[in-house]
Amino acid sequence: MQMLIYILKRILQTIPLLILVSLISFFIIRLSPVDPLAELKLNPSISKETLQKETERLGLDKPIYVQYFLWAKAFVKGDLGICSTGESVAGKLKERIPNTLLLTTLVIFLTWIVGIPLGILAAIRWKTPLDRILTVLTSIGMAIPSFFFAILLLIFAVKTGWFPVGGLTSYNFNDMNFSSKIWDITHHLILPTTVLFTISLAGLQRQMRANLLDVLDSDYVRFARAKGLSEFKVLYKHALRNAINPMITLLGFEFASLLSGAALTEYVFQYPGLGRLILEAVLKSDINLVMASLMTGAIMLILGNLIADILLIFTDPRIRVKG
Amino acid sequence: MKSDKGAISQEIGVFRQLACDKFALIALVVLFIIYFSLLFADFIAPYSKDFSDRNMSYAPPSKIFTINEHGKLSLPYTYSYKREFDPEAMQVDYKIDRSQKYFLKLFPRGEKYKFLGLIPCSRHLIGVAPQGRLYLLGTDINGRDVFSRILFGGRISMTIGFLALFVLFPIGLLYGGISGYFGGKVDTLMMRFAEAVMSIPSFYLLIILAAILPSNMTSIQRFMLIVVILALIGWAGFARVVRGMVLSIKTQEFVQAAQSIGASKLRIIIKHILPQTTSYVIVAMTLSVPSYILAESGLSFLGLGIQQPDASWGNMLKEAQEYINILYRPWLLTPGFLIFIAVLSFNLIGDTIRDVLDPKSRVRGS
Numbered sequence: 001m002q003m004l005i006y007i008l009k010r011i012l013q014t015i016p017l018l019i020l021v022s023l024i025s026f027f028i029i030r031l032s033p034v035d036p037l038a039e040l041k042l043n044p045s046i047s048k049e050t051l052q053k054e055t056e057r058l059g060l061d062k063p064i065y066v067q068y069f070l071w072a073k074a075f076v077k078g079d080l081g082i083c084s085t086g087e088s089v090a091g092k093l094k095e096r097i098p099n100t101l102l103l104t105t106l107v108i109f110l111t112w113i114v115g116i117p118l119g120i121l122a123a124i125r126w127k128t129p130l131d132r133i134l135t136v137l138t139s140i141g142m143a144i145p146s147f148f149f150a151i152l153l154l155i156f157a158v159k160t161g162w163f164p165v166g167g168l169t170s171y172n173f174n175d176m177n178f179s180s181k182i183w184d185i186t187h188h189l190i191l192p193t194t195v196l197f198t199i200s201l202a203g204l205q206r207q208m209r210a211n212l213l214d215v216l217d218s219d220y221v222r223f224a225r226a227k228g229l230s231e232f233k234v235l236y237k238h239a240l241r242n243a244i245n246p247m248i249t250l251l252g253f254e255f256a257s258l259l260s261g262a263a264l265t266e267y268v269f270q271y272p273g274l275g276r277l278i279l280e281a282v283l284k285s286d287i288n289l290v291m292a293s294l295m296t297g298a299i300m301l302i303l304g305n306l307i308a309d310i311l312l313i314f315t316d317p318r319i320r321v322k323g
Numbered sequence: 324m325k326s327d328k329g330a331i332s333q334e335i336g337v338f339r340q341l342a343c344d345k346f347a348l349i350a351l352v353v354l355f356i357i358y359f360s361l362l363f364a365d366f367i368a369p370y371s372k373d374f375s376d377r378n379m380s381y382a383p384p385s386k387i388f389t390i391n392e393h394g395k396l397s398l399p400y401t402y403s404y405k406r407e408f409d410p411e412a413m414q415v416d417y418k419i420d421r422s423q424k425y426f427l428k429l430f431p432r433g434e435k436y437k438f439l440g441l442i443p444c445s446r447h448l449i450g451v452a453p454q455g456r457l458y459l460l461g462t463d464i465n466g467r468d469v470f471s472r473i474l475f476g477g478r479i480s481m482t483i484g485f486l487a488l489f490v491l492f493p494i495g496l497l498y499g500g501i502s503g504y505f506g507g508k509v510d511t512l513m514m515r516f517a518e519a520v521m522s523i524p525s526f527y528l529l530i531i532l533a534a535i536l537p538s539n540m541t542s543i544q545r546f547m548l549i550v551v552i553l554a555l556i557g558w559a560g561f562a563r564v565v566r567g568m569v570l571s572i573k574t575q576e577f578v579q580a581a582q583s584i585g586a587s588k589l590r591i592i593i594k595h596i597l598p599q600t601t602s603y604v605i606v607a608m609t610l611s612v613p614s615y616i617l618a619e620s621g622l623s624f625l626g627l628g629i630q631q632p633d634a635s636w637g638n639m640l641k642e643a644q645e646y647i648n649i650l651y652r653p654w655l656l657t658p659g660f661l662i663f664i665a666v667l668s669f670n671l672i673g674d675t676i677r678d679v680l681d682p683k684s685r686v687r688g689s
Contacts, residue, residue: 020519025531032535136346139674143667145617147624148640148659155649165646260526264621268644278527279625282534290531297524 003313010309014302021298022075026068029291037287040084050082057081075295081288083281089292092277097296099168100266100273104258106189107196108251115201116247119208120240126213134205141202146261150195150268157191164188166270192269196261200254207250211243245316248308255304259297274300340679347675350668357665361477365436368471369450369457372634374434376456378406379466382417384654385458387427400426403455425455461654463642473658476634479546481665483635484615487553488608495558496600499565500592504573514566517559525556529618533627542633549628553615561607565600572599609673613666620662636662 037054040046055061058081059070074081080089122131157163164170168188169181176184215221216239224234263275270276274293281289313319341347360367382404391397405420431450438444451457459470502513520528532552536545572578573596581591622628623637624644631638636658642648643655 016515017519017522020515021522024519025523028531029535135674139667139670143613143663143670145620145659145662145666147621148656148662151640151643151649151656151659154646158646158650256524259524263524263526263530264624267625275526279530282530282627283625285534294523294527294531297527298522301524302522 006313006319007310010306014306017302018299019072021302022072022295023068025291025294025298026071027064029287029294030064030067040082043084043086046086050086054081071291075292080292083289084284084286089288092289093274093292093296096272096274096277096293097300099271100259100262100275101300103189103192103196103262103266103271103273104255106193107200107258108254110193110197111201111204111254114197115204116208116244118201119205120212120235122205122209123212123216124235131209134209138202138205141198144199146195146199147264147268149198150192150265153191153195154268163191168272188271192262192265192271195265195269196258199261200258203257204247204250204254208243208247211246212239215239215243241315245312248312248315250308251311252301252305252308255308256301259301340675341672344675346671350671353664353668354672357477357481357661357668360474361481362439364471364474364478366438366444366446367448368468368474369433369447369459370468370471371434371436372467372472372475373632374467374471376462376466379404379456379458379462380464381415381648381652382406382456382458382462382466383652384461385456386419398426400424401451401455401457423455425451425457427451427457460657461652463639463655469639469654469657472634472639473636473661476636476639476658477661479629479633480616480619480636480662483546483550483553483619484612486550487557487615488611490550490554491558491561492604492608494554495561496565496597496604497592498558499562500569500597502562503566503569504588504592504596506570510566514563517562520559521563526618526621529553529556529622530625530627533622542630545630546633549619549622553618556618557611557615564603564607565597568600568603569596572596606673606677609669609676613669613673616662616666616669 037051037058037060040051040054057070057074057079059067062070078090080093083089083092118134122134125131154165157165164187168185170176170184170188173181173184221234221239224238225231229237259275262273263279265271266273266276267279274296278290278293278297280286281293341351365371385401385404387399387401389397389399391400401424402419402421403423403425404417407416407418408414409416428450430446430448431452432445433447433450433453435443435445449457458468460473461469463469463472498513498517502510502517529552532555533549536548540548569592578591578595581595586595619628619635620637620640623635624640626638626641629635629638639658640656643659648655
């Protein structure tokens with residue numbers, strides 16, 4: 001019961017946060033000298049009525065705070081307007097969000113599976129050649145600019161012809177049967193995943209190593225050892241449980257940095273994700289689309305943090321007692 | 324609270340540790356070489372950043388020969404390229420034009436420039452006779468020397484991070500200081516705002532801020548605004564950490580002492596509390612330089628940062644977005660390797676500094 005109240009409180013806290021985020025993004029975009037309908041006006045296939053409707057919907061003839069309330073009301077109702085090509089923004093987002101989620105969750109999953117054990121290994125073998133090698137490798141992983149690494153992989157893909165370049169599906173995707181569809185997507189995902197995986201693995205491994213080293217230095221671990229517990233038990237029953245908690249908090253942040261890092265990678269690989277969508281929208285100064293994808297990014301980030309916090313309740317009993 | 328003596332011995336510790344750590348030492352030397360060549364870019368570069376030979380777009384790097392056609396050792400020399408159009412393959416080829424040898428000369432006269440921005444000078448470190456061309460790393464689409472542009476572009480790429488930090492840190496320190504010291508409603512309000520800024524994926528915010536810049540700006544204005552934008556991305560996270568530190572510092576006796584003699588709140592924050600965070604600030608600064616170098620390069624790579632005709636390592640890589648370029652003109656990728664090397668060096672030095680200044684890791688290290 002207590003836990004439920006805590007979770008509910010935590011969820012309620014995100015509402016003012018979201019309102020603030022929307023205020024910040026709205027004013028940044030609206031205070032810029034860009035005419036929100038400039039692109040629409042240039043598009044000959046957009047009729048006068050549509051333009052008129054958009055002007056009214058956005059309240060462009062009214063003061064800016066009224067515009068904000070109009071926008072917020074429409075946003076809550078799910079009406080996100082149209083983008084410069086005339087398609088609905090909501091439809092575009094619906095198409096892109098799953099792709100970005102697929103990529104980021106896959107990367108997080110892989111980095112945890114590989115990064116946590118590597119972090120533990122480095123901490124156990126602290127200051128041995130193995131630890132040194134891992135440190136050097138992670139330094140390298142952290143230093144490569146994501147877009148540059150993506151370009152290098154593209155060269156590799158083009159030269160060997162082993163991987164498809166760009167997109168998420170092949171041109172004949174719709175004619176495939178189920179299993180070859182899955183294979184096709186996997187095949188397209190390998191390169192972008194490799195880029196993001198390499199970059200986020202380094203940070204995760206280092207954090208895990210540092211956490212475990214901290215815990216291994218604490219009194220209760222020393223006590224457990226003095227008690228004569230086997231090293232295995234000390235490590236996996238006592239040390240690891242405490243070292244993993246901060247990692248879960250980190251999960252939310254990792255999600256955030258992945259969303260950002262994915263934008264450039266998506267751009268280079270022509271991957272149909274949210275990052276590329278916002279980039280194209282920004283380059284075309286498509287205000288409706290920019291605003292909507294900015295909010296979507298923020299919502300995904302806040303949700304990521306929320307999930308991490310809720311997970312933490314289950315793994316860290318201290319929060320339950322306090323909450 | 325640390326005494327002055329402690330701070331000094333800590334600084335000595337940083338330098339000793341940097342000198343002892345092989346990786347950190349190499350990194351220091353590499354960064355020194357990079358910054359040294361950027362400082363003397365006008366002199367080292369054979370051409371200026373805007374020198375272009377329209378007939379030489381995408382010319383490959385000049386081949387430098389040290390053995391002449393008779394098989395004898397000779398002073399290093401190079402040939403010019405001849406542009407040929409292959410009508411069958413529909414592409415331009417560059418053939419070596421063996422009719423005229425150009426010996427590499429030390430300190431030849433070239434384009435005029437101001438040495439260190441002060442002394443008018445026309446000597447360059449290396450070059451060939453004016454009729455010949457020396458392209459150490461080939462040319463770009465406009466026939467500009469990539470090697471020279473890397474040097475001039477590096478000036479922007481390698482300083483923009485530092486400049487952003489000098490804008491960001493005062494803001495973050497003051498914001499965090501006020502929020503932590505005043506506490507209560509002020510604190511809640513200020514922190515909610517900082518959290519909201521942090522809740523927007525940073526790269527999204529970055530490209531949006533860059534995109535709303537008006538397009539009719541001089542390159543200096545644009546450069547300064549990019550610095551400000553980079554600073555706007557990072558201050559919130561930094562301010563949060565400072566606030567946490569201020570919360571614990573403000574309960575100490577010397578703060579109460581300052582309060583009792585009637586010092587103003589702002590004075591207490593700036594003069595008494597914030598100086599206590601120095602060692603954290605130094606670590607945070609060294610650790611965040613690379614992320615700003617990466618952010619600038621990413622932004623310029625997308626065409627939203629530093630614009631042509633100015634060079635930066637990021638916008639030079641923009642040309643590498645085309646398949647043809649990355650396959651047949653690999654010299655265009657050099658700026659990417661330089662970003663990698665610079666960021667790696669900063670990271671290695673940052674790691675060592677953190678090891679020294681972070682007391683916990685020092686306990687483990689001894």
